[in-house]
Amino acid sequence: PARSVRRPSLPVLGRHDMTVTAGIDIGTGAVKVVIFDCDGEQNRWLAKRVDRLRRRDPMVLAESCYQALLKQLGLGRDEVAYVATTGEGENISFRTGHFYSMTTHARGAIHLNLGARAVLDVGALHGRAISIDERGKVLSYKMTSQCASGSGQFLENIARYLGVAIDEIGKLSLQADDPEKVSGICAVLAETDVINMVSRGITTPNILRGIHVSMAGRLARLLKAVKVPAGETVLVTGGLALDDGLIAAMRDEIAERKVDMAIESNPDSIYAGAIGAALWGAFRHEKLAHLGQLAEVS
Secondary structure, three states, X not given: OOOEEEOOOOOOOOOOOOEEEEEEEEOXXXXXXEEEEEOOOEEEEEEEEEEEOOOOOHXXXXXXXXXXXXXXXXXXXXXXXXXXXXXXXXXXXXXXEEXXXXXXXXXXXXXXXXXXXXXXXXXXXXXXXXXXXXXOOEEEEEEOOOOOOOOHHHHXXXXXXXXXXXXXXXXXXXXXXXXXXXXXXXXXHHHHHHHHHHHOOOOHHHHHHHHHHHHHHHHHHHHHHOOOOOOEEEEEEOOOOOXXXXXXXXXXXXXXXXXXXXXXXXXXXXXXXXXXXXXXXHHHXXXXXXXXXXHHHO
């Protein structure tokens, strides 16, 4: 459903007519597309769509998703003022502009949770902690290393080996009664651990919980590295933001470390990058229009 959220502390440059903008986030595992209706004060969500790549061409899929949303809304391409891309979307032919993913996740997080002062973006290939201010400006960041054991792709590979659907991972993890520790250093070693666990009869919930605990430890270290102030809220974004097992493991890890911060998710966290792109696109369109008006006057 459409909703209105006040844009926090971004300059208002005098345009108060509604401006339709689109945000397209191409990730390693999925394409996310959102469309917003914006003016200087309000950002109203019109439509959203996420499609997993499943070996499809991401550029073709992005075009298809975008066209489907326009058709759903009864909009023509010429009625969209700005098409902003992020992630791997820089090569989309119909884009107006491209924004760095760290910036878009930060802006999208503030839209979803005005109190967020850090973002924990857990995607298919990496985990990333981002410290932000009340406007969504990036203050500092830290990423996991190239090893994939803190990523969604690693978790998906394990789930496939265990015969578990992606949507079942979180629920099963929460059923664990004796989590089995796995390697938190290397994805290859962790996968070997899982194979050994299965041969020893360790239950699937305990294996998945052990993996979540391992991932939570790595992600907590990222949050420590960006020095999130005490008492602040961290919004989890990316493909694993709705993994209840990982969120629970993160909260337990933070509590065990006696760190004062709140780990939160949002039903629309997966769209954070696309949201941020659409909102920054609206801001850039507004600024360019304002500069054009000044040029005409001069």
